[in-house]
Amino acid sequence: MKRTRQWDVHKATVLASLFYFVHSAAKACIFPFLTLYFRQLGLPAPHTGVIMGTKQVIYMVGAPLLSYLAGHYEKRRVLIICSLLCSIGSGLLLILVPPADREAWTKNCSSRLASPVQASASGVTQASLLSITSRPQAHEDNTFSADRQIQVTRPSDVITLTLVSHLLDDMATHHMATQKATILLEGNGNKALLKEELSSGNYEVKNSPGNDSDSQQNLQPVIYRPQRSLDSENHSKYAFTDFQSFFALDAQHQMFFLVLIVVVLWEVSTAPLEWTVDDSLYEYMDCVDAADRYNRRWMWGHVGAACSACGVGFLVSSLGCFLGGRMPRSAVHFYGYAGLMTIALLVGAFLPAYIKQQQQQSSKGLKALELISGDGRALLYASTAFLVGAAGANIENFLFWQMQDRGSSQSYMGMSVSIALASELFMSFFGDRVLRYFGQSSVVTLGLACMSIQCLYYSFLWSPWAVLPIQILSAFSSGTLWLALRKQCDSLATPGMERSIQRVFHLLSLGLGAAVGSFASGFIVSRFSLSILYRAVSVTLLLWTTIFASLQIWLPQKKKMNYSRLLAMDNSERSDSDTDQERDWLVKAMKDERGGIER
Numbered sequence: 298m299k300r301t302r303q304w305d306v307h308k309a310t311v312l313a314s315l316f317y318f319v320h321s322a323a324k325a326c327i328f329p330f331l332t333l334y335f336r337q338l339g340l341p342a343p344h345t346g347v348i349m350g351t352k353q354v355i356y357m358v359g360a361p362l363l364s365y366l367a368g369h370y371e372k373r374r375v376l377i378i379c380s381l382l383c384s385i386g387s388g389l390l391l392i393l394v395p396p397a398d399r400e401a402w403t404k405n406c407s408s409r410l411a412s413p414v415q416a417s418a419s420g421v422t423q424a425s426l427l428s429i430t431s432r433p434q435a436h437e438d439n440t441f442s443a444d445r446q447i448q449v450t451r452p453s454d455v456i457t458l459t460l461v462s463h464l465l466d467d468m469a470t471h472h473m474a475t476q477k478a479t480i481l482l483e484g485n486g487n488k489a490l491l492k493e494e495l496s497s498g499n500y501e502v503k504n505s506p507g508n509d510s511d512s513q514q515n516l517q518p519v520i521y522r523p524q525r526s527l528d529s530e531n532h533s534k535y536a537f538t539d540f541q542s543f544f545a546l547d548a549q550h551q552m553f554f555l556v557l558i559v560v561v562l563w564e565v566s567t568a569p570l571e572w573t574v575d576d577s578l579y580e581y582m583d584c585v586d587a588a589d590r591y592n593r594r595w596m597w598g599h600v601g602a603a604c605s606a607c608g609v610g611f612l613v614s615s616l617g618c619f620l621g622g623r624m625p626r627s628a629v630h631f632y633g634y635a636g637l638m639t640i641a642l643l644v645g646a647f648l649p650a651y652i653k654q655q656q657q658q659s660s661k662g663l664k665a666l667e668l669i670s671g672d673g674r675a676l677l678y679a680s681t682a683f684l685v686g687a688a689g690a691n692i693e694n695f696l697f698w699q700m701q702d703r704g705s706s707q708s709y710m711g712m713s714v715s716i717a718l719a720s721e722l723f724m725s726f727f728g729d730r731v732l733r734y735f736g737q738s739s740v741v742t743l744g745l746a747c748m749s750i751q752c753l754y755y756s757f758l759w760s761p762w763a764v765l766p767i768q769i770l771s772a773f774s775s776g777t778l779w780l781a782l783r784k785q786c787d788s789l790a791t792p793g794m795e796r797s798i799q800r801v802f803h804l805l806s807l808g809l810g811a812a813v814g815s816f817a818s819g820f821i822v823s824r825f826s827l828s829i830l831y832r833a834v835s836v837t838l839l840l841w842t843t844i845f846a847s848l849q850i851w852l853p854q855k856k857k858m859n860y861s862r863l864l865a866m867d868n869s870e871r872s873d874s875d876t877d878q879e880r881d882w883l884v885k886a887m888k889d890e891r892g893g894i895e896r
Contacts, residue, residue, distance in 0.1 A: 314597040321598035322605035323637035333697045346819020355564040357808025363569035374650045381642040383566030581649040603718040610711020665797040686810025691818045705761040717771035724772035728780040738849045744778025749838035756831035
């Protein structure tokens with residue numbers, strides 16, 4: 298005789314709460330600080346935006362696809378364990394990527410520890426001119442040696458420039474040293490100050506004839522590019538390493554693609570984790586009629602993230618620039634992430650993994666899209682979710698850059714994340730009352746206005762701690778705003794479609810919207826500045842707030858019947874007469890709704 302399966306709801310709830318606490322703590326340990334780490338490596342804002350945008354695109358595609366396949370083939374527990382293991386390895390792999398200039402990184406870190414220094418707002422690293430000497434010399438051959446001396450055959454003065462390049466790095470030896478370039482200029486004894494941005498492996502030197510008085514104004518470079526030969530011996534003559542000659546890229550772009558590959562592997566391994574755990578927990582709770590406990594799972598995640606972000610920020614700020622003389626202190630973020638994910642792995646191995654026999658996740662997703670596209674008010678809320686995701690990506694990706702430019706340490710950065718999460722958690726206890734009192738549209742309008750005020754405030758930061766007070770507005774810009782969007786999903790959904798519609802809104806915001814915002818923000822920062830970025834986002838949100846409030850007046854509001862609540866009634870506690878009356882009321886309500894649609 299087959300043994301009856303035992304359901305332990307309390308144990309499942311405790312394990313799920315512990316998993317969300319540890320997993321959210323692990324994410325908060327590294328992901329808020331990830332773009333700051335990219336800046337320390339030497340990546341400019343456009344590269345950072347492309348990496349983060351690619352990460353969000355992978356999440357948008359991988360999360361629903363891989364979680365569906367895991368449920369379809371009944372391999373959810375295997376996927377959870379493999380995802381946790383691969384995420385640990387991928388996170389630690391990113392530490393192996395060397396910075397573009399280790400010496401400049403050390404000097405920058407030391408200067409920040411001594412006194413706050415405002416960094417470049419654009420995040421674009423340029424070469425630094427250190428010394429200029431001159432000596433007469435003439436040669437009759439053109440050479441390009443390993444010490445990066447370029448000699449042009451012309452009777453000229455020789456100007457020796459010592460450059461510290463942030464854009465060139467020996468990827469094989471990880472050795473950063475000063476770079477010497479010897480440039481011979483044509484002229485009659487003119488000495489000019491040359492500033493050369495080394496954005497590639499080619500060197501450009503130009504000169505145009507002119508008199509002594511206006512030599513600096515007329516100095517125009519004549520391009521000298523070393524010709525690359527197909528012969529392996531000649532080709533290695535112009536390359537620093539075999540690795541660089543194979544890809545024919547400068548060190549900065551090599552580092553960009555290296556980081557991009559690691560982040561792609563990292564996101565592929567972590568994208569389906571939360572969705573798979575959510576599906577397992579929801580189906581387990583739904584089978585024992587305890588779905589209300591599933592809805593409270595995110596609270597423990599907020600608590601863990603708030604504690605982790607604040608703790609790791611204070612820990613990193615208290616350390617020196619390097620651990621053990623070589624390892625940067627930013628590695629603490631990755632080791633903390635790996636340690637917490639290891640604990641999550643131990644907890645995840647015991648999570649309930651119940652799978653229903655009949656699953657129609659793909660058809661539910663298509664039906665959710667049909668429900669949203671067929672309702673004008675739902676389309677308006679979906680557009681709002683997209684815009685909120687794009688604005689949120691701008692805040693998350695480059696807020697710490699703005700704070701660093703104002704002299705903020707990572708302790709202030711971690712505190713800003715913790716205050717925002719604590720505000721959202723506090724408002725969740727009053728969110729239902731706020732919605733009942735003001736209504737969904739008013740709460741969404743208030744949330745958009747608060748986010749616009751936050752972005753405008755970010756553009757005028759004046760001190761390291763200035764960001765902390767404004768984070769309290771996250772209670773409305775993130776907390777009640779998303780609560781109103783979820784309520785709109787519930788009012789739109791038919792029985793059993795609530796989670797599917799919520800996930801469509803989730804992907805529109807944190808997937809598509811965040812990806813578009815990340816791609817655009819990186820180039821805006823590079824072209825203008827961080828302050829201009831936040832002011833532009835603020836104006837955009839303010840305009841959409843006005844449009845959203847205006848359209849609420851014109852869009853018809855249909856009264857939806859809550860079929861889920863009606864079907865959840867306990868028919869056993871009603872008499873036959875009550876059942877007949879309820880059935881008559883249901884038939885009448887459905888006829889009224891059908892008649893309203895026909896009209």
